Amino acid sequence: MTSENPETGRTVKRTIYALAGGLVLVAAGALALESGLVPGWISGRAKVAQSATDPTYFQPPTEAEIPDGPNGDAIRRGREIFMNTATNAGEFVGNGLACANCHLDAGKEPLSAPMWAAWGQYPKYRGKNKMINTMEDRVMGCFTYSMNAQHSVAGHPPPHGHDIYRDLEIYFSWLATGAPNRTKMAGAGFGTVAKPEGGYSLERGKAVFAENCAVCHGADGQGQTDINGRIVFPPLWGPNSFNWGAGMGRINTAAAFIKHNMPLSQPGKLTDQQAWDVAAYIDSHERPKDPRQKSGMSVEEVRATFHKNEDSWYGKEIDGVLVGVGTPEPERPVGAPENEG
Amino acid sequence: MNRYLPLALLAFGILAFATLMLVIAPGVQIARHSVPPQLEPYTEQQARGRAQYVGLGCVYCHSQQPRSPDQAPDGERGWGRPAVAADYVYDQPHQLGTMRTGPDLLNVGARLPSEAWQLTHLYQPRAIFGWSVMPAYPFLFEIKPAAEPGDTVVVLPEAFAPEAGVVVARQEALDLTAYLLSLDRTYPAPADALRDEGYATMESGS
Amino acid sequence: MTRKPTSSDHIVDEKFEPWERNGRMPLPVVWVAVALAIWGTGTLLTTSGGAPETAVEAAVQQDRPVDAPDSGAALFAANCATCHQPNGSGVRLAVPPLRGSEFPAQGPELVANVLLRGIDGPIRVDGHDYDGHMPSFSAAFGDAEIAELASYVAATFGDRDDGVDTATVADLRARAVGQGTWSGGEALAAAYPGLPPQPAFSSASVTPVSADVSALIFEGRDDVWACASCHGDLGQGVENTPRLSGLSADYIAKQLRDFQTGTRANEHMSFVAKGLTEADIAGLGAYYAGLSVPSTAAPILGGDLKRGETLALVGDWDLGVPACFSCHGPSGFGVAPNFPALSAQQAPYTASQLAAWAGGHRANSPLSLMDQISKGLSTDDRRAVADYLASLPAVPAGSTGAVAKEGDGHDL
Numbered sequence: 014m015t016s017e018n019p020e021t022g023r024t025v026k027r028t029i030y031a032l033a034g035g036l037v038l039v040a041a042g043a044l045a046l047e048s049g050l051v052p053g054w055i056s057g058r059a060k061v062a063q064s065a066t067d068p069t070y071f072q073p074p075t076e077a078e079i080p081d082g083p084n085g086d087a088i089r090r091g092r093e094i095f096m097n098t099a100t101n102a103g104e105f106v107g108n109g110l111a112c113a114n115c116h117l118d119a120g121k122e123p124l125s126a127p128m129w130a131a132w133g134q135y136p137k138y139r140g141k142n143k144m145i146n147t148m149e150d151r152v153m154g155c156f157t158y159s160m161n162a163q164h165s166v167a168g169h170p171p172p173h174g175h176d177i178y179r180d181l182e183i184y185f186s187w188l189a190t191g192a193p194n195r196t197k198m199a200g201a202g203f204g205t206v207a208k209p210e211g212g213y214s215l216e217r218g219k220a221v222f223a224e225n226c227a228v229c230h231g232a233d234g235q236g237q238t239d240i241n242g243r244i245v246f247p248p249l250w251g252p253n254s255f256n257w258g259a260g261m262g263r264i265n266t267a268a269a270f271i272k273h274n275m276p277l278s279q280p281g282k283l284t285d286q287q288a289w290d291v292a293a294y295i296d297s298h299e300r301p302k303d304p305r306q307k308s309g310m311s312v313e314e315v316r317a318t319f320h321k322n323e324d325s326w327y328g329k330e331i332d333g334v335l336v337g338v339g340t341p342e343p344e345r346p347v348g349a350p351e352n353e354g
Numbered sequence: 355m356n357r358y359l360p361l362a363l364l365a366f367g368i369l370a371f372a373t374l375m376l377v378i379a380p381g382v383q384i385a386r387h388s389v390p391p392q393l394e395p396y397t398e399q400q401a402r403g404r405a406q407y408v409g410l411g412c413v414y415c416h417s418q419q420p421r422s423p424d425q426a427p428d429g430e431r432g433w434g435r436p437a438v439a440a441d442y443v444y445d446q447p448h449q450l451g452t453m454r455t456g457p458d459l460l461n462v463g464a465r466l467p468s469e470a471w472q473l474t475h476l477y478q479p480r481a482i483f484g485w486s487v488m489p490a491y492p493f494l495f496e497i498k499p500a501a502e503p504g505d506t507v508v509v510l511p512e513a514f515a516p517e518a519g520v521v522v523a524r525q526e527a528l529d530l531t532a533y534l535l536s537l538d539r540t541y542p543a544p545a546d547a548l549r550d551e552g553y554a555t556m557e558s559g560s
Numbered sequence: 561m562t563r564k565p566t567s568s569d570h571i572v573d574e575k576f577e578p579w580e581r582n583g584r585m586p587l588p589v590v591w592v593a594v595a596l597a598i599w600g601t602g603t604l605l606t607t608s609g610g611a612p613e614t615a616v617e618a619a620v621q622q623d624r625p626v627d628a629p630d631s632g633a634a635l636f637a638a639n640c641a642t643c644h645q646p647n648g649s650g651v652r653l654a655v656p657p658l659r660g661s662e663f664p665a666q667g668p669e670l671v672a673n674v675l676l677r678g679i680d681g682p683i684r685v686d687g688h689d690y691d692g693h694m695p696s697f698s699a700a701f702g703d704a705e706i707a708e709l710a711s712y713v714a715a716t717f718g719d720r721d722d723g724v725d726t727a728t729v730a731d732l733r734a735r736a737v738g739q740g741t742w743s744g745g746e747a748l749a750a751a752y753p754g755l756p757p758q759p760a761f762s763s764a765s766v767t768p769v770s771a772d773v774s775a776l777i778f779e780g781r782d783d784v785w786a787c788a789s790c791h792g793d794l795g796q797g798v799e800n801t802p803r804l805s806g807l808s809a810d811y812i813a814k815q816l817r818d819f820q821t822g823t824r825a826n827e828h829m830s831f832v833a834k835g836l837t838e839a840d841i842a843g844l845g846a847y848y849a850g851l852s853v854p855s856t857a858a859p860i861l862g863g864d865l866k867r868g869e870t871l872a873l874v875g876d877w878d879l880g881v882p883a884c885f886s887c888h889g890p891s892g893f894g895v896a897p898n899f900p901a902l903s904a905q906q907a908p909y910t911a912s913q914l915a916a917w918a919g920g921h922r923a924n925s926p927l928s929l930m931d932q933i934s935k936g937l938s939t940d941d942r943r944a945v946a947d948y949l950a951s952l953p954a955v956p957a958g959s960t961g962a963v964a965k966e967g968d969g970h971d972l
Contacts, residue, residue: 030587030590031587031594035590035593036594036598038591038594039599042599089646093647097645100657118875118877119874121877228927237895237896239654239891239895240889240893240894240956241893242690242691245886245890246887246895277886277887278880278881278882278933
């Protein structure tokens with residue numbers, strides 16, 4: 014053993030090599046684990062749930078992110094109106110529907126006319142009323158047609174400048190936090206389903222309805238309630254549904270909604286043909302009259318003015334019966350108290 | 355071998371340490387735990403039934419120790435919450451078992467509280483489960499031409515009923531059933547219960 | 561030629577015993593050892609110091625300290641808002657509002673009384689008539705929680721700041737024993753004269769259970785075990801034997817027929833169903849549908865109740881799972897005939913059925929709705945939602961088979 018022991022140097026060197034090698038191994042292992050290349054049965058990690066929705070869709074903020082303060086309060090109010098329209102905007106709702114019946118998941122679901130995609134599109138020109146529409150104008154249209162405000166206690170949609178619009182709009186704009194402006198986003202609207210070459214058939218539609226829709230919406234399409242009479246499944250036609258002026262009354266729109274969202278939890282189950290057939294069946298039933306049919310106007314005139322070139326039964330005859338005349342007016346406005354005073 | 359004393363001391367020390375940690379300390383720990391107030395001692399009949407359970411070797415196929423949800427879905431199977439030491443305070447010897455050829459039975463009285471069901475199942479498990487591998491115990495029953503007052507007649511579908519007469523439970527079958535129905539540890543685990551925490555600590559930790 | 565020993569061959573130490581020098585450990589082995597040491601230390605550091613109490617134990621500990629109930633606002637948000645809405649507006653023509661209602665203004669004692677006993681019967685609130693069906697929360701809440709909640713509701717919606725204390729609630733609870741639910745607003749108005757006139761309660765004619773069906777339920781038959789021997793005397797269920805009381809008659813009948821035909825597989829129930837006639841099935845359905853029994857279920861699976869609440873109320877649309885309540889009705893009271901009541905169902909039963917659907921062992925759901933949804937749920941999600949549903953109050957008694965009514969201006 015000399016004073017210059019070569020072993021000492023080698024031991025130090027080996028220690029450095031050993032530590033470095035160990036660290037490299039740890040780093041490599043961690044990298045492999047994080048990259049997700051290691052199968053779950055080795056890593057013991059639960060597989061990250063594959064998102065059923067296309068990840069390319071815009072992700073709106075979650076409810077937990079609603080801010081505090083007056084902004085947040087208004088957003089929450091808007092959400093309440095959206096979810097429970099017949100109560101929180103009950104004065105202006107003439108049927109049993111709510112915004113969230115067609116705009117699923119509180120207006121967040123792609124291809125169910127999500128509000129985050131609609132927000133950046135307004136104001137815009139709409140052929141429906143041939144003018145520039147603000148979001149308020151657009152929501153007013155919803156109340157007029159989809160919520161059939163004519164049969165409500167007020168008898169008309171909320172007037173311009175009403176707080177209902179303020180609350181709904183801030184809710185929409187909050188949902189669109191970070192969304193591009195004036196850009197057609199993936200998942201906007203209800204999507205489109207090409208009209209089948211052979212057209213559509215009420216016969217087949219009736220069968221599709223009985224098989225796939227009646228479980229929830231009832232064989233008579235009038236929806237179902239729980240024991241308190243609260244509407245769980247919305248009525249699809251009749252006096253308690255949307256009126257003839259609503260977008261959902263057009264077969265192509267209804268077919269797209271159905272194809273991409275129904276039956277609930279099983280979107281895409283129906284073929285394009287089935288979606289068109291059942292949409293045609295649903296939209297062949299009578300519903301409240303088109304509010305644009307002013308007194309003295311015949312259904313034919315309304316068809317020529319407002320329903321020209323659209324896929325709709327409005328103004329046509331089924332088995333010799335004219336469609337579009339509307340359901341009878343209610344004795345009293347929908348939602349009015351039965352005991353005055 | 356002239357240094358046997360340290361060797362003997364070391365051996366004794368290791369043995370003493372193991373005994374302390376594996377026998378004495380757990381014993382002290384368990385003895386301090388309270389007896390769940392809802393847990394009743396076995397009645398005489400249940401105790402006789404328990405002897406049947408031991409004698410028939412049920413323990414070879416049935417465990418009596420539901421496990422933590424982190425280890426097995428016993429809760430969803432209806433087998434009850436994870437067992438704690440206090441659940442076995444009246445069981446000497448315990449019937450923990452290690453095999454699960456059949457389901458866990460610590461809460462069978464809560465899960466299948468029907469005496470009629472238990473008797474049918476003991477007489478002929480395949481009357482209910484066509485695929486069951488559990489032995490039948492016909493010797494716990496007798497076939498009588500007609501039920502006498504006080505007899506417990508076994509509910510049976512036609513295919514398994516005797517050609518003539520009725521199947522009546524003997525005392526042994528009634529005892530065993532009484533024991534099975536007494537197996538109900540669905541009360542909340544005592545707050546000071548010591549039990550296997552499974553893997554949950556890893557998730558709830560830090 | 562013999563080799564002569566040389567000096568170099570000379571054995572210096574005759575006592576020399578051969579020994580081996582320390583061989584060097586191969587470097588890769590050292591690497592692995594070092595890596596394992598680092599990993600082990602890291603794991604130890606990240607997982608040490610955790611709470612020894614597991615989720616299971618936390619959930620099983622049912623007797624929470626009574627001196628620290630949740631605040632009234634939190635209790636309201638978690639338990640009342642699904643029906644009465646977060647802002648107390650109720651649901652038009654279905655759920656009476658609290659905001660603008662005459663009832664909270666009568667004071668917190670009335671609110672506590674309603675919470676304890678529930679309501680079954682017509683009730684007039686703010687000029688509107690409602691077919692009142694409110695569950696009793698007496699099983700779900702302790703006295704302190706009822707007191708907190710009643711004080712909060714009376715103060716928020718009735719402008720009554722007097723509050724009610726735990727002792728008063730305990731007294732009310734003692735007096736409510738055996739009283740059943742309030743039969744509508746009329747009964748309440750009799751007890752609290754300050755209320756406006758209330759619609760009259762007409763006791764619905766209850767069809768008595770036939771002797772045959774009654775015998776079947778409690779005594780069984782030659783080839784059928786008594787229903788009550790497993791499902792309990794009140795059809796309340798236990799563990800993975802389901803609660804039957806409050807399920808709709810049509811739903812029960814459909815399941816029994818499915819057991820008969822083998823469409824739904826369950827050995828116990830197939831055995832039973834084979835011995836049932838159509839009359840038995842109808843009688844059993846009517847009997848259990850009419851039973852209003854307090855909940856005996858509890859969240860015992862150690863599931864995450866918050867997650868369960870989210871799944872039940874909002875769903876997880878990324879997993880293709882809509883809210884449970886979007887079909888089974890708000891608060892899980894069920895929608896006849898295809899959507900059974902979920903509230904107060906035994907947690908192991910709910911979880912086992914979800915697992916059965918996911919695994920293909922149960923396949924009698926209309927449109928395979930539940931098969932699809934269950935497949936989207938992880939084991940933890942199934943536990944969470946089963947536990948949450950078990951924590952809800954039982955469905956109140958009421959007519960079943962409701963259908964959304966036509967809008968004739970009277971009601972929706």
